[in-house]
Amino acid sequence: MDTIGNLPAGSSNVGVVLAASGISKTYKQGVWPFRRRNHVLEGAGLSLNRGEIVGLVGENGSGKSTLMQILVGALPADAGSVELHGSMGYCPQRPVVFERLTCDEHFELFGVAYGLTREERRAAQARLYDDLDFARYADERADRLSGGTLAKLNLALALLPDPMVLLLDEPYAGFDWDTYLRFWGMVGRRRESGQAVLVISHFIADEERFDRIIELREGRTAPK
Ligand SMILES: Nc1ncnc2c1ncn2[C@@H]1O[C@H](COP(=O)(O)OP(=O)(O)OP(=O)(O)O)[C@@H](O)[C@H]1O
Numbered sequence: 001m002d003t004i005g006n007l008p009a010g011s012s013n014v015g016v017v018l019a020a021s022g023i024s025k026t027y028k029q030g031v032w033p034f035r036r037r038n039h040v041l042e043g044a045g046l047s048l049n050r051g052e053i054v055g056l057v058g059e060n061g062s063g064k065s066t067l068m069q070i071l072v073g074a075l076p077a078d079a080g081s082v083e084l085h086g087s088m089g090y091c092p093q094r095p096v097v098f099e100r101l102t103c104d105e106h107f108e109l110f111g112v113a114y115g116l117t118r119e120e121r122r123a124a125q126a127r128l129y130d131d132l133d134f135a136r137y138a139d140e141r142a143d144r145l146s147g148g149t150l151a152k153l154n155l156a157l158a159l160l161p162d163p164m165v166l167l168l169d170e171p172y173a174g175f176d177w178d179t180y181l182r183f184w185g186m187v188g189r190r191r192e193s194g195q196a197v198l199v200i201s202h203f204i205a206d207e208e209r210f211d212r213i214i215e216l217r218e219g220r221t222a223p224k
């Protein structure tokens with residue numbers, strides 16, 4: 001598979017921020033003679049343009065998280081290519097946090113990892129606490145957060161460096177109604193500023209919130 005590369009500047013695809021095609025992935029399980037192959041992706045692909053909110057739907061086990069991990073470079077594909085134009089952030093389906101660190105400490109740690117200055121990090125952190133309404137948990141350890149608040153921290157950490165392309169795997173599964181609306185407010189502001197968001201979910205309730213919806217079925221992607 002091609003390594004994640006940048007689209008050439010001034011290319012005709014100047015509005016494209018992420019383009020993937022021909023993605024295939026087979027998981028091999030067990031040992032011989034009981035080896036089993038699970039062909040999860042068989043030529044899947046998608047593209048994201050600036051200022052676009054795209055949904056990726058598919059039933060449980062259809063390969064959505066597998067595709068997202070390949071798009072972000074966390075999992076190698078067997079075939080296909082991924083091209084990225086600009087910075088990328090992602091929110092995994094299972095939060096990756098350090099259970100003994102507080103929310104504040106996560107922001108500090110991730111701010112350093114993303115190369116933000118202390119001022120940049122503090123400003124983004126304050127905005128994210130406000131946007132997702134969880135400042136009161138700033139000093140709470142991650143292992144003492146409720147599932148919904150943990151999901152807020154997971155999302156906030158992906159948003160901290162303000163990436164051009166944001167991939168979110170089941171972002172609102174644990175959110176209450178107020179947080180769900182706050183989430184869409186944040187996504188709408190990203191669209192207005194020309195950033196792109198891919199929302200991965202096994203169900204999409206509000207189709208009108210998306211510019212396009214792509215369905216993953218039997219290893220392939222198609223417009224819904
Ligand atoms: N690391 C792995 N090793 C082996 N098989 C895997 C692995 N990860 C996922 N699978 C299998 O690949 C298939 C697709 O899994 P995946 O998690 O990508 O689906 P999904 O569409 O994200 O599902 P969900 O809606 O439940 O989140 C499933 O059959 C799953 O069991």
Ligand SMILES: [Mg+2]
Binds near residue numbers: 064065066093169
């Ligand atoms: Mg999944």
